[in-house]
Amino acid sequence: KQWYQRRVRGKWADGSTARGEQFTVGTFNLEFSVILFVLLALFAILTLVIRRFLVGGELGGNNACIKYATGSICLGLWVMYILMASLKAYNVIFVSDDPATEEV
DSSP states (O other): OHHHHOEETTEETTSOSSTTSOOOOOOTTHHHHHHHHHHHHHHHHHHHHHHHHHHSSSSOOSOHHHHHHHHHHHHHHHHHHHHHHHHHHTTSSOOOSOGGGSOO
């Protein structure tokens, strides 16, 4: 309960001014992050499956170009996840299913 009682600029940690108010935490960016992670993970798995059929294995191989291309794809997916999740967390990009919250 110590985290609840911490005061910030005259307000409690949840933004209320009275102790009797209910403390709630929204999901914020959880749904977006999970969906983004699953989609990018499926793309990474698809990349490894395609590589297995073309090269005969997921990692290594004789062709350095294919090794570095696969590694670059996986690194790019990771960077894309970090970038998109960060932009959503800072409200730079707007993604919502609720028509009431859409900007006009």
